[in-house]
Amino acid sequence: MAVAEVTEAVPTAPLRSNRRRVVRRILHNPLALTGLAVLAIAVILAVFANWLAPHEPTQTHLDRAFAPPGTAGYLLGTDDLGRDVLSRIMFGLRASLHVGVLAVAFSLVVGVPLGLIAGYFRTVDALISRLTDLVLAFPFLILAVGLAAIRGASLGNAAIAIGIAQIPGMIRIVRSETLRIKSLDFVAAAIVEGASDAWVLGRHIFPNAGSAIIVQATVGIPAAILGEAVLSFLGLGIQPPAPSLGTMLADAQQFASRAPWAAVMPGVAIMLLTLAFNIVGDSLRDALDPKASRR
């Protein structure tokens, strides 16, 4: 059983030391720490919006319409209906994160198994490649347009459209990782030893493709958040009066010269959120890349 011991030891040992090295690299990178801190704040604001928000996000105060930022009780000002911009941003962040996580989860659930299968079994590779080409032929906005036309515009449908659009990328990453790992000696050894396909895929290939999958997911979330903002801005995503950063911008467009803060603040919120995700994603990729120290 010497071979089995080798196959057990090779994939796990470097992974464990790898994890420690990754954490150390991220903790020593001030930019990554800033990104993580911004993300933590955003998540706290979004999750505890019910308690933290100074006002109800949909409550109108018509006598306080167009209050500039800094007005007592309205830190970031109010919009045309006197709704508190800060409270709406907090609930908007919740919607953004919700769609971001939902869409990426969807692309993971569909994309990872398909990517593993495409990379491992040559016979179905061509079929799956044609299917990814097919999905790619419908740009995400066109997909969302189609879904909105068929099923109506909503948060769930926006997440599905964005998730579908992210599946091809996920399949490609997982497929190429599978192809790479499959050609490594310890996998060949396991196959020679008579390990079943399911065992090789689940025990050897999937865990070793993990870091690539994590990086892809981290990159997918900000893309999904931007996608949700675009869809809601166009009226194809979250429907008013439910607060979303995209619908806030669409509303603010009507009175942007009168109350520029209502158009500036939600955009800054989206940018900070996606920037933080992108910084963390980049740092994670650099930390996971063994060649990164060269760069």
Added chain:
Amino acid sequence: MRRYLLNRLWQSAVTLVLATIVVFAGVRALPGDPALALAGEDRDPESLRAIREQYGLDQSWLVQFWQFVSHAARGDLGQSIRTGTSVRSMIVSALPVTIELSVLAILIASVIGVGTGVIAAVRRGRPAEWAANALALLGLSVPHFWLGLMAILYLSVALGLFPASGFVPFFTNPVANLHHLILPALILGTGLSAVIMRQTRSSMLDALSADYIRTAEAKGLSPKAVVGKHALRNSLIVVVTIVGLQLGALISGAVVTERIFALPGFGKLTVDAVFQRDYPVIQAVVLVTATAYIVINLLVDLLYSVIDPRIRVRGEA
């Protein structure tokens, strides 16, 4: 090369057929009777029967599909249920706006992306690299439709530098045409230029550490000549690759940009059609976009294999 070409053509054809089936099935997945959807507000039984006949909705789905394909192949995409105009003429008048906007955006993004990418690679570890990297990260993270709003608010409305909306055809007045399109194109190109910058930087860094560069330097070529030659050669491949990969994002971005700047292009046609539940237009727009995507990607791949011989070899293996 020939085998690669045939293989690639075959793949595109299969994808195109599948895409057509998806669009066809999509309209039939609409809740309720498709004839009702296609008729819009018009519930007159007479016109419903006419629509059923026109689209062959009383026939088997195989016959329907054949009719759909043969009509589309002849350029007959039906009529708008809102205006009654032929969908084909709507698309023909909207498409040039979007194509011009996209080409301008690609040009601007290439100049900015390649320029900053080369600077970042050459000035490694200096403030210039740091600034270029920060800019790229910002370009990837900023919602470009919001950037568009800000540009209208501060550059167009407050400073009056650019028109805030509208469009003038190129052949009517080329100067006014560019004046109207330059800001939307710049906004649409932000994300693209960030991606091009990053890719240019990393491929330049790879190239600069390659043996043949050391040979060129050892031979006494000036750094400018070395970088210049490689920047030009590599950047072409980078731009073509990125445009191929980012085509979907570019099409989606164009839709939003047109919406913000009120440009009468393909994107505006698309969004308006959804809100007016103009199903023949939606169906046509989705089909045209998918076809365009497949054809452009095929061209990009072929162009890519012409520029970079390695792809050809790999494609044949």
